[in-house]
Amino acid sequence: MASLKALRNRISSVKSTQKITKAMKMVAAAKLRRAQAQAEAARPYATRMAAMMGALAEGAADNPNAPALLVGNGADRTHLIVVVTADRGLAGPFNSSINRAARARVRKLEAEGKRVRLFTVGRKGRDFFRRDMREKIIGEANFVGKKTIEFADAEAIAQQIVAAFEGGAFDICTLMFNRFVSVMSQVPSETPLIPASAGQAANDNAGAGQHAGDYEIEPDDGTLLDRLLPRNLAVQIYSALLESAAGEQGARMTAMDNATRNAGEMINRLTLNYNRTRQANITKELIEIISGAEAL
């Protein structure tokens, strides 16, 4: 049986851990609210943009001169996967689930004989893929030390991706991130970025009922698409970043809530143990005194 002193130390150490996890939970809850509001606020732009893309892309997709960002460059050899993770850990399975999903996808594509390149957003993804897929990483971004994610951040990432695409570094680009479903659940999901028409087909409802033919287009569809496509890419990345940021805080909140509860249970068990040991000691001493007195 452990000594009283050891038990006391153990209890106080678990107590201070509990204080930390409780504080982290509360911080995550506050940040979650902010992140959710930000994601909510950004949604109108993304939906309107999707609607406009839908109206334009429909007409342009059959056009032989359609921009490569929209219809792809015809090849399907090299895939780029953009993995969005958090910069910090202690968020339960948040980072590892998206990393594992992305790794499984890389393996699957490679089994099909494709080449794979990676672009990591967030420090945790970079650290994970540096271990065994270092040579595949063509770029990375993180938001260490940043309070909020701004649209300019997403735009910078989009620019790097478009530049790599135009340089012929890859043919098809997919974005993988944790979609925020609720505080308790974040689901790893993926969105096709390049060619954009693949994504368009998937959410065709967005542009339903609108056709390019119904619209006058100024200056002309080619020029407009040239401007709209990189913009659309940035918007999709931005909303993924925001979803992921909200998901991160949700995951951390849940994880820290569990940790706080577990610490509480542990303290109860240790306290019980401590009291039992203390009483056993007292009883033992009493017996010693009494038997000593009887021996006289």
Place this chain on the structure above:
Amino acid sequence: MTVALEIISPERLLLARPVSMVVIPGTEGDLGVLPGHSQMITSLRGGLIDLYEDEKLVDRFFVSGGFAQITEERCTVLADAIVKLAELDPLKAADELAAAEAAWREADEADEAGWRAASDRLITAQARVDALAAQNA
């Protein structure tokens, strides 16, 4: 009769209200949007968005490019970045104009996309300074 105007920046829905007319800076020239306007999609250059109610100018915004989708009863502006004209900073505007001009001089005319980006930036910066000058005049 009114047009349902929506001004949206990537970060948030900035404004949604009915107006009797709105003037937006299309790349090919300013467009006055009244109810019943023909359907169109246009890109925007840097310039002023003017909101009119009952023939009176009620609000002005400075937009630095973007897109607009117009239907008979609504006008949706997807702005790259947007501020109220009154909140524009004259010092920053002048700095940006100088920087944009320098970047434009440096830009290589052979690199079409880069050159276009630089000239778009210069046009936007110039429009911002002009908008401020017009406001103070």
